[in-house]
Amino acid sequence: DAGVIQSPRHEVTEMGQEVTLRCKPISGHNSLFWYRQTMMRGLELLIYFNNNVPIDDSGMPEDRFSAKMPNASFSTLKIQPSEPRDSAVYFCASSFAGSQPTQYFGPGTRLLVL
Amino acid sequence: QKEVEQNSGPLSVPEGAIASLNCTYSDRGSQSFFWYRQYSGKSPELIMFIYSNGDKEDGRFTAQLNKASQYVSLLIRDSQPSDSATYLCAVNLFYGQNFVFGPGTRLSVLP
Numbered sequence: 001d002a003g004v005i006q007s008p009r010h011e012v013t014e015m016g017q018e019v020t021l022r023c024k025p026i027s028g029h030n031s032l033f034w035y036r037q038t039m040m041r042g043l044e045l046l047i048y049f050n051n052n053v054p055i056d057d058s059g060m061p062e063d064r065f066s067a068k069m070p071n072a073s074f075s076t077l078k079i080q081p082s083e084p085r086d087s088a089v090y091f092c093a094s095s096f097a098g099s100q101p102t103q104y105f106g107p108g109t110r111l112l113v114l
Numbered sequence: 115q116k117e118v119e120q121n122s123g124p125l126s127v128p129e130g131a132i133a134s135l136n137c138t139y140s141d142r143g144s145q146s147f148f149w150y151r152q153y154s155g156k157s158p159e160l161i162m163f164i165y166s167n168g169d170k171e172d173g174r175f176t177a178q179l180n181k182a183s184q185y186v187s188l189l190i191r192d193s194q195p196s197d198s199a200t201y202l203c204a205v206n207l208f209y210g211q212n213f214v215f216g217p218g219t220r221l222s223v224l225p
Contacts, residue, residue, distance in 0.1 A: 056212060103204075105157040
């Protein structure tokens with residue numbers, strides 16, 4: 001079975017540009033999570049969805065960040081406008097909400113904002 | 115107080131020794147506990163999870179949970195250089211599906 005798929009794997013952009021990260025969760029999973037990882041702050045939860053509905057977006061740093069999940073097999077995380085401090089690795093993870101909510105991570109998108 | 119705490123390391127052990135990784139958490143409502151391994155430049159991968167007090171063994175790995183002390187640990191027996199990675203402790207709270215991750219402990223197994 002395919003795991004969590006993320007694209008692009010690497011993104012280099014200039015400050016002020018819009019960045020869109022994409023995620024396809026594991027088929028059958030109904031929870032999806034967006035994380036950001038930096039050396040300084042570790043792995044931070046940005047937002048998570050359950051059955052395509054945003055449940056907790058308290059980790060979204062500011063209005064420049066937005067996330068959508070239009071259907072069960074696709075989600076986007078958008079940063080507009082991007083800033084150098086947004087440089088990080090962004091992970092998407094999915095799980096099946098049940099008695100064993102194990103999260104499975106995608107390969108991540110390494111974002112560099114110049 | 116941070117919700118999930120781990121020693122950042124690095125923890126260095128010789129090959130063949132037992133590596134002991136520790137994690138404490140603050141919310142007594144925490145229900146399940148996960149250990150992830152993350153190699154440099156890679157994504158976290160699940161090693162094992164534990165829900166009940168006591169020990170859970172899987173191959174060379176043993177997870178130990180003590181809810182009264184709010185403490186979970188991971189023991190790696192017969193450590194190998196390939197075990198060198200950062201180990202992340204994650205805690206799942208009662209009321210949601212989201213995890214709270216600790217900062218991770220960097221383990222170095224010396225040949």
